[in-house]
Amino acid sequence: MNTAENKGGGNAAGAVALELRDLYKSFGKTEIIRGASLAVRAGERVAIIGPNGAGKSTLFNLISGRFAPTSGQVLLHGQRIDGKAPFEINRMGLSRSFQITNIFPKLSVFENLRCGVLWSLGYRYAFWRFLSRLKDANERAEQLMEQIQLHRKRDTLAMNLTYAEQRALEIGITIAGGASVILLDEPTAGMSVSETARFIRLIKEVTEGRTLLTVEHDMGVVFGLADKIAVVVYGEVIAFDTPERVRANERVQEAYLGSVVAAQQAEGATC
Numbered sequence: 001m002n003t004a005e006n007k008g009g010g011n012a013a014g015a016v017a018l019e020l021r022d023l024y025k026s027f028g029k030t031e032i033i034r035g036a037s038l039a040v041r042a043g044e045r046v047a048i049i050g051p052n053g054a055g056k057s058t059l060f061n062l063i064s065g066r067f068a069p070t071s072g073q074v075l076l077h078g079q080r081i082d083g084k085a086p087f088e089i090n091r092m093g094l095s096r097s098f099q100i101t102n103i104f105p106k107l108s109v110f111e112n113l114r115c116g117v118l119w120s121l122g123y124r125y126a127f128w129r130f131l132s133r134l135k136d137a138n139e140r141a142e143q144l145m146e147q148i149q150l151h152r153k154r155d156t157l158a159m160n161l162t163y164a165e166q167r168a169l170e171i172g173i174t175i176a177g178g179a180s181v182i183l184l185d186e187p188t189a190g191m192s193v194s195e196t197a198r199f200i201r202l203i204k205e206v207t208e209g210r211t212l213l214t215v216e217h218d219m220g221v222v223f224g225l226a227d228k229i230a231v232v233v234y235g236e237v238i239a240f241d242t243p244e245r246v247r248a249n250e251r252v253q254e255a256y257l258g259s260v261v262a263a264q265q266a267e268g269a270t271c
């Protein structure tokens with residue numbers, strides 16, 4: 001079936017999967033993104049960090065097509081995606097996590113995942129195609145359920161899952177179409193410490209071989225998950241490097257990280 005892993009191709013190790021070139025975004029007269037550039041290689045796991053209001057979510061919105069940039073380019077596997085609609089970008093192999101509110105609460109785990117698969121295959125409008133490929137979609141949904149470790153909850157309605165299970169389901173729906181580039185917005189927000197540790201392992205497993213971008217505030221998650229960290233301050237990427245190098249980067253220490261690490265260590269977070 002054509003939901004094969006890593007839709008969108010171009011995930012050869014080393015190739016640039018996602019690139020931001022001198023990106024600007026203004027809301028009215030206020031410039032929020034100010035010349036952000038970034039090149040993420042295929043298979044890398046990248047955490048975007050930065051102070052509140054730095055523009056992290058706006059960058060995610062520019063990448064996933066919710067906003068068009070004021071100027072600059074976004075490239076997915078070398079192809080321009082800036083200004084395209086979210087569904088077009090999704091078809092090209094980039095998938096952003098659905099929020100829990102987009103899970104169908106009265107459908108079962110299995111049915112939610114199957115909807116995710118069918119949606120990604122574009123079967124919303126073509127019922128005859130929908131029926132002919134339902135078997136493929138069922139198989140893919142079963143496979144996803146194992147991957148996100150919810151197979152024992154196959155027939156449980158989404159609204160009756162725990163919070164962590166709902167977030168796992170959200171990730172299952174996000175990867176249902178086999179996208180090669182995955183965007184997750186604070187995937188462990190609201191979880192307990194033990195749930196967070198389990199969830200980081202789950203995210204690593206299900207995104208293996210894919211390119212992952214997360215927006216993250218929790219430094220424990222950042223250092224547990226990311227191969228590289230992009231630090232956004234005042235709408236610019238001021239550093240993009242391995243966690244060790246970012247931690248040692250003086251500019252980052254000054255602009256952001258020093259105070260956050262100190263605060264989170266004081267709260268007992270591991271880092």
Ligand SMILES: Nc1ncnc2c1ncn2[C@@H]1O[C@H](COP(=O)(O)OP(=O)(O)OP(=O)(O)O)[C@@H](O)[C@H]1O
Nearest residue numbers: 027028032050051052053054055056057058059215
């Ligand atoms: N649609 C919008 N219209 C006007 N201003 C916006 C819009 N979206 C974001 N902003 C502004 O852009 C700035 C950056 O917001 P953004 O949410 O991208 O920051 P962030 O780094 O994700 O912050 P946080 O860590 O607090 O979530 C904020 O000042 C915000 O008010």
